Amino acid sequence: MKQKHRWPLIALGLSTLLQAGLDSQAAQAQDLTRDPLRSGPPDPADESIVLGMGCFWGAEKRLSELPGVIDVESGYANGEIEGTYDTILAHERIRRRGASDKRNHAEVVKVRFDPRRITLEQVLVKFWESHDPTQGDRQGNDVGSNYRSAIYTNSPEQTAVAERMRAHYQAALTQAGRGTITTEIAPLSVYVRAEEEHQDYLRKNPHGYCGLGGTGIAYPGTTSDIDKAAALPSPAPLDGATLAQARQLVVFEAEDCGACQHFKAEVLDHWQSPVAVARSLSFSAPTGWTLDKPLFATPTLVLFEDGREVARYTGYDGDSGRFWAWLGLQILTPEQRRVAFEQGTERAFTGSLLDEKRPGTFVDPITGAPLFRSETKFDSGSGWPSFFNPVDGAITFHEDVSHGMRRVEVRSASSGIHLGHVFEDGPPPTKRRYCINSRVLTFVPDL
Known part of the structure; x- marks a missing residue:
């Protein structure tokens, strides 16, 4: 994003906006004492x-x-x-x-x-x-x-x-x-x-x-x-006729898989993505559908289109950002990927959401997480959708010194994709302008 005005960025308060990254979580204490039967x-x-x-x-x-x-x-x-x-x-x-x-x-x-x-x-x-x-x-x-x-x-x-x-x-x-x-x-x-x-x-x-x-x-x-x-019977496969035919993500799990439970707690329990998701304890493809090769580990996440496997993601080690990046590479268009993963910028005044004025929410195109509400959107004249405030906790801030400029990049907190930049020339009450690419936003109108 280009700056609307070349104001000194010292006033932007980098020390308060820039975040070091994702917070690490302290590992929960585990009771590792062996069962007396096993000693x-x-x-x-x-x-x-x-x-x-x-x-x-x-x-x-x-x-x-x-x-x-x-x-x-x-x-x-x-x-x-x-x-x-x-x-x-x-x-x-x-x-x-x-x-x-x-x-x-x-x-x-x-x-x-x-x-x-x-x-x-x-x-x-x-x-x-x-x-x-x-x-x-x-x-x-x-x-x-x-x-x-x-x-x-x-x-x-x-x-x-x-x-x-x-x-x-x-x-x-x-x-x-x-x-x-x-x-x-x-x-x-x-x-x-x-x-x-x-x-x-x-x-x-x-x-x-x-x-x-x-x-x-x-x-x-x-x-x-x-x-x-x-010799317990194998769980029945999912019924392919009940799933989304155009695009469906299936999470193949096992009952005693700790990584599966971790993925469920960190990702599936908060699922808002536009991609339909289903869980299966069977290691077979949904009925009428096909896998490219047998399943090797749990969890394995397989993306199907028209009943055929197009991509898979195996295992989960707690890195949700890596999973969302994988999914984004599968579902975003080349133009969206250029902005999201290569810090690209769409040309000014070409974004499809520039003139969107209906009540609603602008969400992450991969995770579906809310980013901005329509009531915070304003016409900045810059040529990109502009907002004066994001949804709480929706974005992260990162120093950007590319192209000979010193700016503050904003990314989606849920997926980590590049959204745009923030400048201190917006309207009250924040006086900030979040200058965002249309291609990395999905608009969901209020019902």
């Missing part, structure tokens, strides 16, 4: 098995929730190198360059359970349903042989059960049109407990990444080999 020496009657399901953080949490499971420990297994997190990651890079053929460890969890309360079959049902065992050396966004699907057994009897269940689950996947199971089933040869920082990771970091999505195909349990209660 103490092992009972001789306990059994254990070692399972690889990709990232061990999510695997540990999923399997620890099974009744009858005594303890779940993160570790590394069946490799030929030193068993440390950094060594394993470095060795995988070496393998990719072809500089070593030594076998890498898999990230695994060691599951100790009471066979009087839960059977091995019930533990393995959770294993099969909680990840995608058809992906080879990867699990979702985590790629490498250290993320392979694996069952490392402690006896021939465990091996027989695992192989039988693999065949049983393969039949269900084949019937559903899914691929071939790549899960390695082998005797446990090496096991190393992972570093303390990786133990109970999602209890310590409830908003952390949990890259488990499953296939959405329930294990076909029978009374002869499994308690039917352990």
Whole structure:
């Protein structure tokens, strides 16, 4: 935006307008005390098995929730190198360059359970349903042989059960049109407990990444080999006919996903975006709609247009600005993106909202959050929509020294997009002029 008058910006009060950025929130204290059931020496009657399901953080949490499971420990297994997190990651890079053929460890969890309360079959049902065992050396966004699907057994009897269940689950996947199971089933040869920082990771970091999505195909349990209660039916997919056909955002979640709950609390519970949103516990596309590829992690946000996936956003780490920027890049026009993300400016007197005088609210085009009310709009003669006051908390202020000028940029507090600039030549009572681009405003008339 050009200044209407080149008044000294010292009078603008930069020290009171400029804000350092988003406020950091103090992490809530977590009770990390272990359940007494999960402590103490092992009972001789306990059994254990070692399972690889990709990232061990999510695997540990999923399997620890099974009744009858005594303890779940993160570790590394069946490799030929030193068993440390950094060594394993470095060795995988070496393998990719072809500089070593030594076998890498898999990230695994060691599951100790009471066979009087839960059977091995019930533990393995959770294993099969909680990840995608058809992906080879990867699990979702985590790629490498250290993320392979694996069952490392402690006896021939465990091996027989695992192989039988693999065949049983393969039949269900084949019937559903899914691929071939790549899960390695082998005797446990090496096991190393992972570093303390990786133990109970999602209890310590409830908003952390949990890259488990499953296939959405329930294990076909029978009374002869499994308690039917352990094979819960998969949630039904959304009905595509009830959703917005032109553009629909679907949030694919899991019931025990801390990052999903975090996203809901920070974003979904305050949703005002013009984009229709729906939540799904199914890992399948809405009926009649199509996904480009299987879901790998939760939450995964998929943008559909005319029933087909056009973009996706995986995971949530508390950075809502990053999510809104992603959504804006999908839904804004090229002209809007130039203003919003490149600090562009529309030509004076060309904005579609310059002469908008109806009662209503000017909102963020991505989040739908209110920015300015129509009663604060005035004709400044500058060629851009002008306001003398924003909605409380709607904008943030940032120093701008581009183009040889010293100005105060204003951005949307909800999405972080560039809106325009503020000058001290407006009318009472604020005497400020918020000079805003039409292309980054949406007008919502009062009913």
